[in-house]
Each structure stands twice: as structure tokens, then as C-alpha cells.
Amino acid sequence: MISTIKNLYEHDRRFRFAFIVIIGIIIFSSLSFFSPYDPDSSYDVPSDQSPSIKYFFGTSSRGQDIFWKMTFAIRNSLLFGISTALLSRIISILVGLTAGYKGGIGDRILMSINDSFIVIPILPLLILFNFIFQEKMSLFLLSLIMACLGWAWDARLIRSQVLSLKEREFTRTAVYSGMKSLPITLKEHLPFVMPIVFATMINNMLWSMGLEVSLAVLGLSDINTPTIGTTIYWANQHQALVAGVWWWIAAPIAISTLLFIGLYLLFASLNQYIDPRTRLLRMGG
Amino acid sequence: MKHGFFFRYCLQRVGQCLLVIFIGITITFIIPRLAPTDPVESAIATANMSGQYTHPEAVAEIRRALTELYGLEGGIFEQYFNFWKRLLKADLGPSYSSFPTPVMDLIRRSLPWTVGLLLTSAFIAWAIGNLIGGLAGYFSQRGWARTLGVFCMAIRPTPYYIMAFVILALFAYILPIFPLSGGLAIGVHFSFTWRFITSLLKHAFLPSLSLVIVSGGAWFLGMNSLVSNIVSEDYVVYAEMGGVSNRNILFRYVMRNALLPQVTGLALQLGMIFNGALITEYVFSYPGLGYLTYNAVFSGDYGLIIGIAIFSIIGVALAILIIDLAYPLFDPRIRHR
Numbered sequence: 017m018i019s020t021i022k023n024l025y026e027h028d029r030r031f032r033f034a035f036i037v038i039i040g041i042i043i044f045s046s047l048s049f050f051s052p053y054d055p056d057s058s059y060d061v062p063s064d065q066s067p068s069i070k071y072f073f074g075t076s077s078r079g080q081d082i083f084w085k086m087t088f089a090i091r092n093s094l095l096f097g098i099s100t101a102l103l104s105r106i107i108s109i110l111v112g113l114t115a116g117y118k119g120g121i122g123d124r125i126l127m128s129i130n131d132s133f134i135v136i137p138i139l140p141l142l143i144l145f146n147f148i149f150q151e152k153m154s155l156f157l158l159s160l161i162m163a164c165l166g167w168a169w170d171a172r173l174i175r176s177q178v179l180s181l182k183e184r185e186f187t188r189t190a191v192y193s194g195m196k197s198l199p200i201t202l203k204e205h206l207p208f209v210m211p212i213v214f215a216t217m218i219n220n221m222l223w224s225m226g227l228e229v230s231l232a233v234l235g236l237s238d239i240n241t242p243t244i245g246t247t248i249y250w251a252n253q254h255q256a257l258v259a260g261v262w263w264w265i266a267a268p269i270a271i272s273t274l275l276f277i278g279l280y281l282l283f284a285s286l287n288q289y290i291d292p293r294t295r296l297l298r299m300g301g
Numbered sequence: 302m303k304h305g306f307f308f309r310y311c312l313q314r315v316g317q318c319l320l321v322i323f324i325g326i327t328i329t330f331i332i333p334r335l336a337p338t339d340p341v342e343s344a345i346a347t348a349n350m351s352g353q354y355t356h357p358e359a360v361a362e363i364r365r366a367l368t369e370l371y372g373l374e375g376g377i378f379e380q381y382f383n384f385w386k387r388l389l390k391a392d393l394g395p396s397y398s399s400f401p402t403p404v405m406d407l408i409r410r411s412l413p414w415t416v417g418l419l420l421t422s423a424f425i426a427w428a429i430g431n432l433i434g435g436l437a438g439y440f441s442q443r444g445w446a447r448t449l450g451v452f453c454m455a456i457r458p459t460p461y462y463i464m465a466f467v468i469l470a471l472f473a474y475i476l477p478i479f480p481l482s483g484g485l486a487i488g489v490h491f492s493f494t495w496r497f498i499t500s501l502l503k504h505a506f507l508p509s510l511s512l513v514i515v516s517g518g519a520w521f522l523g524m525n526s527l528v529s530n531i532v533s534e535d536y537v538v539y540a541e542m543g544g545v546s547n548r549n550i551l552f553r554y555v556m557r558n559a560l561l562p563q564v565t566g567l568a569l570q571l572g573m574i575f576n577g578a579l580i581t582e583y584v585f586s587y588p589g590l591g592y593l594t595y596n597a598v599f600s601g602d603y604g605l606i607i608g609i610a611i612f613s614i615i616g617v618a619l620a621i622l623i624i625d626l627a628y629p630l631f632d633p634r635i636r637h638r
Contacts, residue, residue, distance in 0.1 A: 030454070132321040134569055137617045139576035140594070140610035141328055147598060147606055148336045165328075226460035230580045233462055234598055248466075257470060269463055280458035 024289060031285040037278035041271070045094060048087035053080065055088040055242050067263050074263035077254040082267050089242040090271060096155050096228060096243065097221035103163030104170070104220055105213055111167065112174025113201050113209070117182065127175070133168035139230060141165065146236035153238050158231075162224050170216040174209050181205050211290040218283040222276060229272070244272040310635055311626060318622040325614035329607060330384050334377075341367045341603070345397075359401065366394025367604055393608045398600035404608040407593060412612070414484055415589030418505055419578040420620075422512035423571065429513070430520025431563055435556045437521070438528025439547075450525060456518035461577035465511040465584040472507060479507050482586035508585040516574050523566060527559040564631050568624040572617050579613075 024031040053060045059079035067074040073082035115126040145161050146153055178201075181187060190200050225244065231237045232245025239246050247268040251257075256264040345360060345367075375383075387393070393404040437446035456464075473481050480486070486500045531537060532555065540550050582591030590609055597605040629635040 128317060128320055129324065131317060132324045135321055135572045135617065135621055136325045136328075137572040137575045137613045139579055140606075140613040141325075141332065143594060143598065144329060144606050144610045145332050145335075147603070148333050152337055222458050226458075226462075227576070229460050230462050230576070233580075234583065234595060236598060248462075257473075265466075269467065273459060273463065276458040276460070277455050281454060284454070 020289075024285060028285050028289075030281040034278045034281035034285060037274055038282060041090060041275050041278065042094075044271075045087055045091035048084070048091045051084040051087060053084050055085065056240070064259075064261055073267040074261075076251070076264045077256065077259065077261055078250070082264060085242055085247065086267055086271060089244055089247045089268065090275065092155065092241055093225050093228065093243045093245075093272070094221075094275075096159050097225040099156065100159040100162045100166070100224035101217040101220040103160060104167040105217055107163065107167035108171035108174060108216070109206075109209070109213060111171040113178055113205065115171070116175040116178025117197060117201050117205070119179075119182075123175075127172070130168045130171050130175075133165065134172070136165075138162075138165050139227065142227065142231055143234065143236055146231060153236075155238050155241055155243070158228070158237060159224065162227065166220060166223060170213075170220065173212055173216060177209050177212055178205055181208055211286075215283055215286040215290060218279050218286070222279050222283070225272075226276070244268050307629065307636065310629065314622060314625040317625075318618050321618040321621070322615055325618070326385075326388065326611055327381075329610045329614070330381060333607075345603075359395070359397075362401070363395060363397050363604070388611065393611075394604050396602055396605050398596065398602040398605065404604050407605060408590070408608055408612050411589045411593045412616070414587060415578060415582065415591065416616070418509055418512075418582070418587060418589060419575060421505075422509040422578070423516065423567070423574050425509070426513040426517035427520055427563070427567055430517040431524045431556075431560065434521035434524025435528050435551065435559060438525040438559075439532060439551045439555060441525075441529050441532075449521065453518040453521045453525075456514060457522055459515060461511070461515055462580045462584065464515050465508070465581045468507055468511045468514075469584055480504050481507070484588040504587070508581045508587050511581055511584075512574070512577055515577065516570070519570070520563065520566075524559060524563060527562060528555055531555050531559055561632055564624065564628055568621045568628075571621055571624070575613060575617050 021035075025035060048055075057080075061071065061075045061079055061081050063075055063077050063079040065071050065075040071081050071083065073086060075081055076085070111126055111130060115123045115130070142158075142162065142165070146158070149157065181204075187200065187204065190204055195204075228237055228243060229245035229248065232239065232243060232249045233252065235249060237243065237245055237249075239249055248265060251261070251264040251268075254261070254264075256262065341364060345364065391405060395401045396404045396407055399407065433449065437443075437449055440446050469481060472479055480503055484501070484504050485497070486504070489497055489500045491497065537550060537555060540554060545554075578589070579591035579594060581587070582589045583595045586592055590613065594606065594609050596602070597609065
């Protein structure tokens with residue numbers, strides 16, 4: 017694990033950049049544990065101060081220090097992304113492994129349902145969901161429903177991986193040795209699928225965090241919990257751009273863009289790493 | 302035999318399209334039933350809270366329509382059956398925020414804007430992204446190809462909202478050339494005049510620019526990696542050794558093969574691009590479904606939100622069906638099986 021990271025860090029510029037950015041952002045978000053202000057309180061500091069040594073990112077019209085507010089926002093957004101990704105991994109591994117290993121009519125039915133979930137436009141459904149729940153909405157509930165809607169793409173990738181694993185020598189050996197299909201899937205195939213699961217998890221985080229921003233700017237997320245999206249929502253509510261308080265909106269946009277690029281480069285780099293073709297190239301084969 | 306396969310392919314695609322609509326609408330049926338409180342009553346309460354004056358008559362009418370559509374009376378299967386019956390009659394009841402206009406009318410009015418914006422942007426992004434991506438993949442050693450690659454890597458993960466917002470801020474504060482909101486200038490009406498067309502294009506420019514940049518970046522990266530894989534295949538190497546010109550190799554051999562997964566990709570990504578279009582419309586107050594959604598949320602118009610969700614699903618499913626049915630035009634293997 018550590019040697020893989022070291023290897024990637026030395027040979028892939030994208031990974032190096034992503035690694036540094038993400039470590040930086042994780043450190044930044046963990047500063048929230050040392051925040052002098054409560055994330056829910058307002059008017060702790062003078063309002064509408066532009067960025068300075070005292071207030072790195074300036075202060076908002078609600079009298080909040082944007083630097084500290086952002087540490088909470090990034091932490092919550094990251095936790096939200098991770099929990100959505102983990103929850104949806106459960107469904108996609110389950111569907112992908114079953115469809116891939118069973119094959120036949122079961123596979124065809126599962127994949128038809130899977131393909132439907134890939135193409136259904138999810139934003140209107142999420143808007144409906146948030147609208148129904150309104151005040152009872154929480155970030156966890158949102159991540160739960162997003163996990164239920166956002167597993168399909170990765171299930172397909174996992175299935176295709178299992179399909180190729182099924183044709184390998186060792187699967188046949190296992191079958192002839194009398195191993196049942198469940199243990200084969202879990203013990204023999206799952207370890208090979210794990211790298212893909214990990215890479216798609218990062219992609220899923222990007223997807224869910226981006227959608228959270230979309231929902232929050234419509235006022236349809238848990239708007240009282242600071243996240244990247246709700247920070248932008250509150251800035252818009254106070255007409256930050258019109259009032260000239262541009263730093264209120266620049267801070268979440270700049271940090272989240274950095275975070276999104278970092279995660280995407282990490283995903284791209286890992287994807288290339290686990291792709292057998294490039295692995296062969298690296299080995300000189 | 303030839304026709305048999307093609308026919309089966311079409312039938313399969315139509316079946317998949319119907320399944321998408323069925324699953325999507327079933328989800329819209331289920332979601333309100335997960336709510337802790339009666340969605341009809343809480344929707345009416347929210348709408349009242351937003352301070353609109355509504356006729357008691359209107360409230361009664363809407364309550365009846367909503368209860369029929371999403372009501373909790375009778376068994377769950379009976380509810381489900383009634384839900385579909387109402388949908389098939391294309392009757393979604395009156396809108397709450399602009400009573401007594403039916404929800405269907407509101408949607409019908411905004412739909413052309415979204416369809417126009419989405420289809421042109423999606424197509425332009427697809428064409429430009431794939432063309433430049435293909436060139437960059439083929440000439441991957443050149444400086445411009447690498448620079449573009451880095452640029453697209455940075456653009457690709459940006460959420461649609463952030464891109465739209467940055468473009469809005471840029472053009473609102475630094476270069477105020479394009480109108481920032483609306484679909485047409487005030488006083489311009491639909492007609493085939495120069496004034497109408499320029500106004501339409503001017504207003505659509507910024508929203509579609511932001512859509513084209515984000516999704517174009519994604520197509521670029523996809524095509525780039527597809528082409529750089531194909532370039533190392535034997536037939537390309539032979540063509541190069543045989544003295545076939547670069548242009549012929551790229552456009553007649555490499556790109557044609559690489560385009561197939563990108564056509565499938567367009568069908569698969571359309572739902573995602575649709576999400577982006579909704580949010581972009583909201584940012585630019587473009588009078589399509591996205592803006593309608595924002596108004597519906599803002600005024601607590603429950604029936605309208607459900608209507609938009611249903612129509613989004615049907616619209617995207619049908620658009621995908623069209624792409625799927627056009628696929629054999631690109632792929633001779635399906636045409637001539």
C-alpha cells in the first residue's frame with residue numbers, strides 16, 4: 017500500500033499534485049476541531065471585512081470568520097461524499113458481483129435495471145425528495161438517498177471485471193475443487209475487484225459532492241449545516257456579489273475547485289494504475 | 302435474417318426506454334410516501350406560509366388533485382394504479398403557484414427552452430470535444446495537445462453550478478457584453494425576424510457556453526484516451542507504414558472506431574447533462590424547466606415539482622431512445638448482422 021503510493025508519487029505528476037492538494041485540504045478541514053468559533057453562531061467577528069492577516073478569507077455579512085467556517089464546510093462535505101460513496105459501494109458491489117458471476121437471465125434483468133438507473137436524471141428526483149422532507153432533511157439522509165440512486169455506473173464496471181475474472185484459470189480450478197459460488201465470489205473475485213471499487217469511490221465522491229452543491233444553492237440541502245454548497249447558498253441569500261462581499265463566495269468556490277481537481281486527478285491516476293494495459297507498459301511487457 | 306437482428310435491436314431499445322420510464326416514475330411515486338408527514342397537507346401549509354393569497358376554492362381544488370395523484374387513500378396498489386391512470390391522461394392537476402393554470406401547461410411552455418438549450422449545447426460540446434480530443438490523442442506529443450489536456454483535466458470535475466456561476470460573475474462584472482438573464486429581450490416575441498434570432502442567440506450564449514465547456518472537457522478526455530489507445534493498434538501502424546496520409550488515418554480509420562463508444566457515451570451521459578442544464582438555467586434565469594423548478598421550490602408548488610420530475614424522466618428517456626436508434630447508422634456491425 018505505502019510502496020504503491022510512493023511509486024505513484026515518484027512517477028506520476030498528476031498523482032503528486034493530487035496527493036499534496038488532498039493532504040492539504042484534509043489538514044485544513046481538520047483545523048475545524050480547533051476552531052475558536054462555533055459553526056452555528058454568528059456575529060462573532062465584525063461583518064464584511066475583506067481578507068487580511070487577521071481574517072485570512074475575510075468575514076461574512078453574518079459576522080462569521082470565513083476561514084473557520086470553511087474548515088467546517090469542507091469537513092462536512094468530505095464526510096458527506098465519503099458516506100455516500102461507501103453506502104453506494106455496498107449496492108454496486110452486490111449487484112456487480114451477482115450479475116457478473118451468475119450471468120444468464122438474472123444478469124440480463126439486473127443489468128436492464130442497472131442501465132435504467134444510469135440514465136435517469138437524478139437531480140429532479142433529489143429535488144422532489146428534499147422538498148418532501150424539508151426541515152427533517154439531514155446530510156446523512158441525503159447521502160442515503162443519493163447512495164440508493166448513484167450506484168449503477170460502478171456496478172457495471174465491477175460486473176465487467178468479474179466477467180473477465182470468471183474466464184480465468186483459477187476460477188475454473190476453484191469450481192472443479194468444489195467451491196460454492198458465494199465463496200468464489202467473495203474470496204477469489206472480490207480482492208481483484210477492490211482496486212476498482214476504491215477508484216470508483218473517489219469518482220462517486222466527486223459526483224455526490226457536486227450534486228450537493230446544486231441542491232444547496234436551491235436551498236434544498238440541510239442549509240443549517242455548513243457545507244461547500246450551503247456556504248454558497250448563504251452568500252447568495254445575502255447577495256454577496258452585489259454587495260461587493262466577493263470573498264464570501266470566492267472562498268468556497270476556490271477551495272472546492274481545488275478539492276474537485278485534486279480528487280479527479282487522483283481518480284485518473286489510480287484508474288491508469290489499475291488498468292492492466294498500462295501496468296504491462298510499466299513492467300516493460 | 303438481416304432485418305431480424307436489426308428489428309430485435311430496435312425492440313430491445315424501446316423496451317429499455319419503457320423500463321427507464323417505468324422505474325423513474327415508480328421512484329417518483331415512492332418518494333412522497335417516504336415522508337414522515339402527509340405530503341399533501343405539508344405542501345399546502347408551506348405554500349400558505351410563503352405568503353401567497355390563494356382562494357379557498359383553489360385550495361380545495363388542488364387538494365383534490367393532489368390527493369388523487371399522490372393521496373394516501375386506499376391500498377398502495379390502488380394508489381399506484383390511480384397515479385398511472387392520471388399520468389396516462391396527461392392530467393397533473395392545476396399548479397398551486399399560478400392557479401388555475403394546469404401544471405402541464407407550465408411544463409409545456411418551458412420545455413422548448415430546455416430542449417433547445419440542452420440539445421444544441423450537448424451536440425456542440427460532443428462534436429467539438431470529440432474532434433479536438435481526437436486530434437490531441439493522435440498528435441499527443443505536441444505542446445498544444447498537452448496544454449489542452451491539462452486544461453480539460455481541471456475543467457472536467459468542476460460542478461456545473463460553479464462553472465455557470467464563474468461565467469456569470471465574469472461577464473457581469475468584467476465584460477458585460479452578453480445579457481445575464483432571461484431567454485429573450487423584453488418586447489421581443491417569437492417570429493422569424495433578425496431581431497428575434499439575435500436576441501435568442503445572445504441570451505442562450507452564456508448558458509450554453511458554460512454547458513459546452515464542462516461537458517466538452519469530458520468528451521475531450523474520453524476521446525483523447527480512446528484515440529491514444531487505438532493509435533498503437535496494428536492496423537494503424539500498417540497504415541502509417543503503407544504511407545496513408547495522417548489525415549486519412551485519423552479521420553477514416555481512428556476516429557470512426559473511437560466514435561462508437563462516444564455515441565453510447567452520449568446516451569449514457571445525457572441524464573447527467575440534463576441535471577447540469579437545469580442548474581445552469583437557474584443561474585442564468587433562463588426560462589426553461591430549471592428555472593421553473595426553482596420557482597416551484599420557492600413557492601412550494603408540490604404538483605409542479607412532481608410534474609417536472611416526471612417529464613424530465615420521460616424526456617431524457619426518449620432522447621436516449623433516439624440516440625440508440627441512430628446508433629446503427631454509425632455501427633455497421635448492427636446494420637449488417
